[in-house]
Amino acid sequence: MTELVGSERDLAFFDAARSADVVNARMGSDISPRLGEVMAIVVNHLHAAVKEAGLTSEEWMAAIEFLTRTGQMCSDWRQEFILLSDVLGVSMLVDAINHYRPEGSTENTVLGPFYVPGAPCYDNGANICLDGKGEPLVVRGRVTDIEGNPVPGAIVDVWATNDDGFYDVQQKGIQPDHNLRGVLTTGSGGEYWFRTVKPRFYSIPDDGTVGKLLASLGRHPYRAAHLHFMVKAPGYDTVVTHIFTPDCPFLSEDAVFGVKNSLIAEFRPIDDPIEIETLGFTSPSWKVDWDFVLSRTEDVRRIDN
Template sequence: MSEKRHITAKAPKYPYFTEENSVDVVNARMGTDIDPRLREVMGTIVKHLHAAVKEIEPTHEEWLAGIKFLTQVGHMCTDWRQEFILLSDVLGVSMLVDSINHRRPNGATENTILGPFYVPEAPRYAPGTNICLDGKGEPLVVRGRVLDTNGQPVEGALVDVWQTNDDGFYDVQQKGVQPDWNLRGVFTTDENGEYWFRSSKPRFYPIPDDGPVGKLLGSLGRHPNRAAHIHFIVSAEGYDPVITHIFSPDCEFLDQDSVFGVKDSLIAEFESVLDEDKARELQFTSPYWAVNWDFVLASKKHGDDEVPRP
């Protein structure tokens, strides 16, 4: 006669998954000796992701559609195009991360996003050089100073500038069409903290909208256009570099920027100048546009430059 065996089930190391305790179960699976910051980050992501799913209550078909969307975003990424960053941009996450990481004292120039078309090591130019190499657009002269938060000039600061041409494209988007380094350059402030250069009036342009992120914008009833702007990185020894834009106040998309990059403090005044003599001195036709814009740098207190000095 066979002996009966009694097996007592062991208590599980982790509680079993239920809808109610899903966050606790998932987060309990993390090891005891993992990086503390990784534990904090992943624990928070799991908590909020599960909360969103419980609030939305997606069907299996909706969940699969979301998976397919993220797969398409990944397939769209190449060495020169990062669709996941674009997704972060249009959801406002890029601007939020930038804001959190660039809290500065009152009066210092505010940051905004770097954008995907920055190219390091642009040519260094003498003051007043015209960086508009294709001759398109309405002529513009930009002048200003780089100051510290006490209002003192910062000599030797580097003012790295780039923008689209009048067709709404950066030079790297039109290799062989635009001249290399079109509408890019680096200028150095003098003993008075002054800089100036010639360019063309910026115009709005669409972010790449031929992929899944563009389709998402269309589904949400949103356009892909960025407000007209000029990019700057301003850096100097001993100061936090500022990555920022100046925006044209007459742009129709100023309050609808597709990546939420506009800040009130970065809206410049563009003056239309009708003076024939001044235009001639600048080798411009009249009328032309003029902007006076000062940058205020905060003293460096932590970390390294997030973008190497050109």
Template sequence: MNASTKQSFPLFDEAHSAEAVNARIGPNVDPRTREIASAVVRHLHAAVKEIEPTHEEWLAAINFLTNTGHMCSDWRQEFILLSDVLGVSMLVDAINHRRPTQATENTILGPFFVDGLSISDNGTNICRDGKGEPLVVHSRVVDIKGAPISGATIDVWQTNDDGFYDVQQQGIQPEGNLRGKFTSDADGRFWFRSVKPRFYPIPDDGPVGKMLGKLGRHPNRAAHIHFIIEAPGFETVITHIFAPDCPYLQEDTVFGVKESLIGRFEHVEDADAAEKLGFTSPFWSVEQDFVLKPLA
């Protein structure tokens, strides 16, 4: 390019800082990349202008991001934790899964899903370490009009009564403890036995845990059971059922709780019913239907 054809860019100044940066995006950049980059720059500069960080505060932010990056490994994703505790993961999920009111809402997937389980019979007890209060879950998978969806596959997973997933305690918990995969029957029904879920902390020994401490926040997730419900022709639902009496129900550290996902857990004192389930009395029972939205 010679002087006459070369583009002239505005010099940087405080008042027009974001415009000066975004003017540099090249002419052949794909539109979505341009849209994302220019929005990031605008909001980032707006944040800096509102906060007016000192040099030391800016450097603290640089060091926080660096430490968060250094904490990431093949088995630990500290930036996803950061996204989770800042509500960004839930916001991205909400944006991508706007559904009719009657459809089951999504919530966060989390890092502990294990794909590829074989199908278990309905009624299977997925608790293999014998810890915790027994729970039976009865569900129905239906469409928005209430018609049953048979042959849906349902992945289920949760922590054990010590607050850990099996994959966090390999060699300690029985393999596949508190995981199962089921299919819905002709009436859309599936059921399984398990234990009442309990709250647990997200990994808080890294920069994100330190940040939570500085913000006066605890690291606990509200007690829940994970579900993925898949059926041909329907939008996959990734969700939880929450225990209604969990002390962290209103302050899940990753903001995963939605009113519609709080289960109606019943405390059953009925020795006959318990015996039929292979439980001792009392035990817990929850019924929760999953309503799937048809694919567009």
């Protein structure tokens, strides 16, 4: 048996006063330096929080049961841990730290738990609304660089809820597959456009642990009305963002803190019958013009504390 000396002996056995130091001292010397750095910070803050809150054994067990149930809620199409990260503002914070772009660039917001890769590819002008519900909307604009030059061949991936406030993956067998999802490619002038429906506010899934947490905190589960976008092009930082309607009652209290002032768009009504017919709509409709401004990958940096 190896005899412990000095600081080794001090940290060999649990001591409440130095609990984080005792735990962190157990890490091996040949682990990933970054893992060691992150875990030491997590342990320090976790132990400090437990001490500051003076948690009881019952409260800590309730926290463990909450995390267990959160994991049990996860499936191929529902990620309750992403939802938890979102409602605590952590998703927005991690994104902000890692995507500090030059002024004038389109800002990011949360990816959300309902992004699905592999959506159908459409030609510009396509209608991605497959269930026929909602107020028709045309979205058009350009993808440019920070100097205003067009970015041809950029990929514009869009997804949204239907007029009932659900994503297609939440209503398998009710909504058509890939309803209100599509992938477009910008033209030679960086232009894109598609037809969809005007977004409406909706509740995030509140039948699980995250919904119960929000209720216990006196918070509502509603997201401000929005369209999701992911815009990417070689050499540019990928933009994951939304555009929001300006008339939504939950604009200033979005459940996942996703709203930024620069992402609030102008939705204008289309009343001209000729324009409505030209767009392939049969009822009064809406339009929004929205440009995405991409930053070169090398111009994006992290915010260090």
